[in-house]
Amino acid sequence: MTAAPPALPTALTRLTGVRHPIVQPGMGWVAGPRLVSAVADAGALGVLGSATMTPERLRAAVREVRSRTDAPFGVNLRADAGDAAERVRILIEEGVRVASFALAPSRALIARLKDAGVVVIPSVGARRHAEKVAAWGADAVLVQGGEGGGHTGGVATTVLLPEVVDAVDIPVIAAGGFCDGRGLVAALAYGAAGVAMGTRFLLTSDSTVPDAVKARYLASAAADAIVTTRVDGLPHRILRSELVASLERSGRAAALFRAVRHAASFRRLSGLGWVELLRDGAALRRARGLSWSQVLLAANTPMLLKASMVDGRTDLGVMASGQVVGRVDDLPSCAELVGRVMTEASEVLSRLPARG
Known part of the structure; x- marks a missing residue:
């Protein structure tokens, strides 16, 4: 023993x-x-x-x-x-x-x-x-x-x-x-x-x-855990990837369109109605002092994380990571x-x- x-x-x-x-x-x-x-x-x-x-x-x-x-x-x-x-x-x-x-x-x-x-x-x-x-x-x-x-x-x-x-x-x-x-x-x-x-x-x-996602983490260095604001408008440390590079290049209109799509997906997944989702968005806006566009962008986070952490689609999702990954x-x-x-x-x- x-x-x-x-x-x-x-x-x-x-x-x-x-x-x-x-x-x-x-x-x-x-x-x-x-x-x-x-x-x-x-x-x-x-x-x-x-x-x-x-x-x-x-x-x-x-x-x-x-x-x-x-x-x-x-x-x-x-x-x-x-x-x-x-x-x-x-x-x-x-x-x-x-x-x-x-x-x-x-x-x-x-x-x-x-x-x-x-x-x-x-x-x-x-x-x-x-x-x-x-x-x-x-x-x-x-x-x-x-x-x-x-x-x-x-x-x-x-x-x-x-x-x-x-x-x-x-x-x-x-x-x-x-x-x-x-x-x-x-x-x-x-x-x-x-x-x-x-x-x-x-x-x-x-x-x-x-396992495939874990392999991406294990192959990463500390410098691969970068900070971006393009996921949801707030500083977010995630692993470098082609998707992240694409998010960095995308314009504001494309980002907001993606956020609306993800908000709809998260609403279905969470069982929330649109009224409840808007109520939570208003609470988030007050708590963090965000604009409504930043609140809308926040809908990206749960769905982009789910794509990688649950579905294994690193090409469609982001991977939150500390620098200690290296x-x-x-x-x-x-x-x-x-x-x-x-x-x-x-x-x-x-x-x-x-x-x-």
Whole structure:
């Protein structure tokens, strides 16, 4: 029998009840029940990506994870979604341990979750956002530096992380650039309570991303994870591809036409009516200060990601990726990955010179 990897208790493990201070974030189309339950069984915090799920599918996914594992796990929600309150109710009714948010949830949503005993962990990309959600009662915060995949900012983790750690009195989870035990120890040295590793968990044998897509990731260098605003009008770190080059060359009219087509596809897939879709768009516009053209462009994201992450069509879709992709060269199981990270972290810590 393989020995359990060494534990490393932190404020994150104590808050969430997991064994290891590692988080698999809620990636849309990627973080489904199979990956989340495998991460949870490995002793880390797996988080379901629910933004692309209907409420009915969300409840079914939560129950599927629960049928696969007894370990704690979380669900990522869109705070600006028109049905956010309904989704929060599902989490509470189903006894989910952790709720994470891609945008800052309202003070009322935080209070409702906390009153039900749910741990609230918003994701932020700036110190002021961390200070705001901490003041509203968030239990912890996940801070992503510019190296991270998907929507990202321009400040590196090594600058942003200590800035946020110094600004708030709640546990901080570091994201953007992490894939191994050395990174975990470095984050802890900065004052973080753990790390999130999106790209690294995407590239595991437990991930349902098609093999051909995983091969594209494994063949990529750090420089291939570029930032573009042509997917949905916001800075988005994705892998370089012919489609991305085409998006960069396309004019505004072509981009808006593509967005309208994708909005219609996502409406059918999500079960939303046009009124609900417009309501969510208005909420997104207020939350991020976007123009209506940027809101329309945002419809590109879920469908372009689905084309690659679900359908395996890298010619028709985009692949969100952190720069750390250049350091990943294998597809371990989640148990193997977590064990490797924790063993390496223990070894790194043992080699550090003693103070005195």
